[in-house]
Amino acid sequence: MFKWLEKNLPKIVMAPAVGLIGWFVYGFVLWTLYISFTNSKILPKYELWGFGQYEKLWASRKWLISVDNLLVFTALFLIFCIVIGIILAIFLDQKIRAEGVLRTIYLYPMALSFIVTGTAWKWILNPTLGIQKMFIEWGFENFTFDWLVNREMAIYTIVIAGVWQSAGFVMALFLAGLRSVEDEIVKAAKIDGAGLFTVYWRILLPMMRPVFFTSFVILVHISIKSYDLIVALTQGGPGISTTMPALFMTQAAFHKSQVGLSAASAMMMFMAVAAVIIPYLYSELRRENAR
Amino acid sequence: MQDNLKPSSYQQLEQKSKYTNMFLRWFLYFILILFASYFIFPLYVMVVTSLKTMEEIRQGTLLSWPSGLNFESWAVAWGGRGYGAGDTFLKPYFWNSIKMVVPAVFFSTFIGAMTGYVLTKWRFKGDSWVFLFLLFGCFIPFQAILLPMARTLGALGISNSIVGLVLVHTVYGIPFTTLFFRNYYVSVPTELVKAARIDGAGFFKIFFKILLPISAPIIVVTVIWQFTQIWNDFLFGSTFSFGEAAPIQVALNNMVLSSTSVKEYNVDMASAIIAGVPTLIVYVLAGKYFIRGLTSGAVKG
Numbered sequence: 001m002f003k004w005l006e007k008n009l010p011k012i013v014m015a016p017a018v019g020l021i022g023w024f025v026y027g028f029v030l031w032t033l034y035i036s037f038t039n040s041k042i043l044p045k046y047e048l049w050g051f052g053q054y055e056k057l058w059a060s061r062k063w064l065i066s067v068d069n070l071l072v073f074t075a076l077f078l079i080f081c082i083v084i085g086i087i088l089a090i091f092l093d094q095k096i097r098a099e100g101v102l103r104t105i106y107l108y109p110m111a112l113s114f115i116v117t118g119t120a121w122k123w124i125l126n127p128t129l130g131i132q133k134m135f136i137e138w139g140f141e142n143f144t145f146d147w148l149v150n151r152e153m154a155i156y157t158i159v160i161a162g163v164w165q166s167a168g169f170v171m172a173l174f175l176a177g178l179r180s181v182e183d184e185i186v187k188a189a190k191i192d193g194a195g196l197f198t199v200y201w202r203i204l205l206p207m208m209r210p211v212f213f214t215s216f217v218i219l220v221h222i223s224i225k226s227y228d229l230i231v232a233l234t235q236g237g238p239g240i241s242t243t244m245p246a247l248f249m250t251q252a253a254f255h256k257s258q259v260g261l262s263a264a265s266a267m268m269m270f271m272a273v274a275a276v277i278i279p280y281l282y283s284e285l286r287r288e289n290a291r
Numbered sequence: 292m293q294d295n296l297k298p299s300s301y302q303q304l305e306q307k308s309k310y311t312n313m314f315l316r317w318f319l320y321f322i323l324i325l326f327a328s329y330f331i332f333p334l335y336v337m338v339v340t341s342l343k344t345m346e347e348i349r350q351g352t353l354l355s356w357p358s359g360l361n362f363e364s365w366a367v368a369w370g371g372r373g374y375g376a377g378d379t380f381l382k383p384y385f386w387n388s389i390k391m392v393v394p395a396v397f398f399s400t401f402i403g404a405m406t407g408y409v410l411t412k413w414r415f416k417g418d419s420w421v422f423l424f425l426l427f428g429c430f431i432p433f434q435a436i437l438l439p440m441a442r443t444l445g446a447l448g449i450s451n452s453i454v455g456l457v458l459v460h461t462v463y464g465i466p467f468t469t470l471f472f473r474n475y476y477v478s479v480p481t482e483l484v485k486a487a488r489i490d491g492a493g494f495f496k497i498f499f500k501i502l503l504p505i506s507a508p509i510i511v512v513t514v515i516w517q518f519t520q521i522w523n524d525f526l527f528g529s530t531f532s533f534g535e536a537a538p539i540q541v542a543l544n545n546m547v548l549s550s551t552s553v554k555e556y557n558v559d560m561a562s563a564i565i566a567g568v569p570t571l572i573v574y575v576l577a578g579k580y581f582i583r584g585l586t587s588g589a590v591k592g
Contacts, residue, residue, distance in 0.1 A: 009494045010413035017406045017465050018421060024443075024462045025428045028436040035438065044442075084326070091323050104578055105327045108334070110585060111574035113523030115540045116567040119547050120333040123340065123556055124353060134352040168330065172582055225432050228525040232544060249434040250530065259438060266434040277430045285423070 029270065036263035044259055053264035062240055063265065066248045069155055073162070073244070074223040080163040081219055082212070085170025090200055092171070093178050103175075106168035114165065118232025121161040122148070125233075151241040154234050158242060161229060166222060170215050177211040178204060210287075217280045224272050245269050341365060341561040348556055364557035368546075368565055379549065381565050383535070384542035388522060391453050391538055395460035396517045402461070403468020403513060404506065408498055410469070411476040412484045422473060428466030437530055444531055451536050459531060460521045467520075468513050471584070475509035476502065508580070515577055516584035519570050539566045 005012075039049040057063050088106055092099055109117060124130050127146040135143035147153035181204060189199050227246035230236060236243035236251075245265060252262035340348065341364055342357040371380035410422050440459065441450065449455035479502065487497050528538040537545070543566040547559050574581050 006493070010409045011415060013405050013494070014409050014421065017402050017425065017469065020462050021425050021428050021465060024436065024440070025431060025466075028439040029431065031439045032435050044438075088323070088326060091319055094319060096319070096323065102323055102327055104575070105330050107578075107582065108571065108574055109330065111519060111570045111581065112567045113525060113540050113570070115523075115525050115544050116563045117333065119543065119559060119563040120337045122547070123560060124333060124336055126556075129348065129556070130353060134354060137352050164330065164333070169585060173586060176586055221430065225434075228540075231525070231529075232547070235548075246432070246434055246526075250437065250526075253438055254441075254530065263438060266432070266437070269432045270435045273430060273432050281423075281426070281430075 032263045032266050032270075035260060036267045038260055040260035040263070042257040042259065049260070053260045054268075056261055057264045057268070060261075062243060063245075063248055065240055066243050066245045069242060070224065070244050072155055073159060073226070074220060076156075076159045077162050077166070077223050078216065078219050080159070081167045081170045082215055084163065084167040085215065086174055086205075088167070088171040089174035089178060092175055103172075106171050108168075109165045110169050112165075114226075114228035115232045117161060117165055118229050121157070121164075122233050125157050125160075148234065149238055151238050154238060154242045158226075158229060158233055161233060162223070162226065165229075166219065170219070173211050173215055174208060177208050181207060213280070213283070217276055220276050221273060224269060224276075337560045337564055341557055341564055343557050345555060345557060364555070364561040365565070367555075368558050368561035379542070379546050381539060381542055381546070381562055384537055384539045385565065387453060387537065387542075388539040391456045391460065392518060392521050395457045395464065395521050396514055398457070398461040399464030399468050399517055400510065400513050402465050403470075404472045404503075404510075405498075406465070406469045407472025407474075407476050408502060410473045411479070412481060412497070412502070413494070422469070425466050425469050428463065429470065433463070433526055437526075441531065451532050451534070453532075453536055455531055456527060456536075456538065459527050460517075460524065463527075464517050464520070467516065471509055471513045471516070472506075475506070479505065511577065511580045512584045515573055515580050518573060519581070519584075522570050542566075 034046075035044050036053050037048050037050060038045050039047070039052060092102060096102065125145070125148040126132075127149055130145070132143060132145040135145070147157045185203065186199055189203055194202070225246055226244060227250070230242060230244055230247055234242045236247050245268065249262050249265045249269065252258040252265060336353050339355070339357050340353070342359075342361050343351070344358075344361060344363075347355075347358060367380065369380060369382050369385075371378040371382075406425065410418055444450040444455045444458075447455070449458065483501055484497055487501055492500065523540065524538070525540045525544065528541040529544070532538065532541065543562050546562055
């Protein structure tokens with residue numbers, strides 16, 4: 001008995017973690033999947049109902065707007081974060097004075113919650129007392145900046161705040177990548193007569209392929225899950241013009257008693273994340289095994 | 292910067308390129324500082340707004356300097372005005388968050404250390420599948436578990452309680468903490484463990500005598516990561532708690548959104564700073580470890 005215990009101790013120690021994740025992650029996802037095939041309203045029902053909830057979901061105007069917003073947000077969020085992140089990383093890589101201070105400034109938003117930064121941005125973007133007033137007092141009398149309450153433009157305020165929060169993170173990833181390249185490669189290129197621009201454009205950035213990939217995966221992941229920032233900035237408004245899937249899901253589940261529909265929307269999000277993550281995990285593991 | 296001109300024959304040109312270099316250098320700093328001001332701007336606005344009176348806010352602009360160090364809105368944000376019902380302030384929720392964060396960080400870190408230890412030093416058949424099984428938990432969108440979680444917490448009788456939130460944060464922290472410790476222990480030579488086993492040291496003795504003493508850096512990284520994640524969480528807090536059991540981010544959001552009286556932006560900003568200050572302090576003090584967690588943990592999350 002004691003022998004058996006000793007032999008299996010490692011597995012026994014592993015058991016709680018595996019059990020908890022098995023139940024709370026896999027079990028729960030399967031439960032949600034099952035419920036998405038039922039006609040559950042306020043309370044879960046367990047008779048199968050087929051794809052009805054998915055049909056309802058994709059016929060819902062609010063869901064279509066959510067998906068549309070998510071696509072717009074993700075595209076802009078990706079482009080701006082990666083471009084700003086790369087520019088900052090390359091510039092910081094030029095033996096800059098006070099690099100540590102600048103890095104700290106670029107990255108501190110990552111330490112704050114989206115609720116805190118969303119509150120700050122909401123105040124800054126306030127149509128009467130915020131940026132608009134600042135420009136008017138500076139002498140631009142006709143300056144208007146009402147994106148926060150403008151149906152067409154409100155989604156871009158979320159982009160502004162989101163990029164502000166996450167661009168420094170991309171910078172950190174690329175800076176770490178650039179620093180891990182051996183000096184010899186750069187030196188050799190310079191001896192061959194390559195200018196600094198060529199060194200980065202032709203040699204270093206192409207070497208950063210894995211970093212691009214990683215940033216892409218993380219940023220897409222953040223944007224699919226984005227919830228807090230929208231709640232803090234616009235709550236999906238004006239109207240439903242800035243709603244997104246994560247917001248749709250919680251509203252359907254906890255405010256509108258559409259349990260089945262919310263489960264279907266959660267599964268759509270799950271599949272979107274899986275479509276990005278599984279190839280990523282696969283390639284990461286292959287790289288690790290190759291080592 | 293690089294110039295490819297031969298020094299002897301193109302002296303004039305070289306002089307010129309020196310000026311170009313200087314110009315480029317200034318341009319570099321200009322851009323870097325421009326971005327730095329973009330990043331610092333919201334923090335600056337938060338701090339100065341929190342120090343102004345509402346009168347000053349209406350008169351001045353976002354950037355204008357406050358007339359003095361007026362901490363009144365901080366006091367209101369923290370402790371309220373003392374008129375009883377309807378008076379919302381952050382103090383009790385701040386303590387809620389502390390009571391939630393400390394045990395959740397402890398448990399998730401401890402479990403992660405144990406699983407990381409087993410997965411690297413007591414390898415068994417199929418252990419890499421077990422790792423993958425746990426790792427996938429880093430990625431799931433939490434929307435896919437919110438509904439069953441709410442029901443489970445209800446069934447356990449811990450919905451809308453701090454205990455419930457501790458459970459939630461512990462469970463969903465395990466994939467990350469496992470990842471951190473596993474990647475750290477992988478680089479510890481297994482010979483050390485083997486030698487100790489030959490000497491008759493058991494499972495726990497090896498952990499506490501050999502691995503734990505060298506684990507300080509990864510413990511710091513993990514604790515900071517978990518602390519920041521849990522302190523800043525809003526989704527779980529707002530879904531599984533309300534009223535008195537709410538953590539600080541939820542309370543902050545409610546406070547800012549409450550449309551009862553005249554909007555007091557100075558109090559809003561003071562509240563936001565109070566809710567953000569703990570993680571900000573940790574970041575400033577231990578930025579190195581924060582970034583390490585970010586680049587290895589968030590890579591997967």
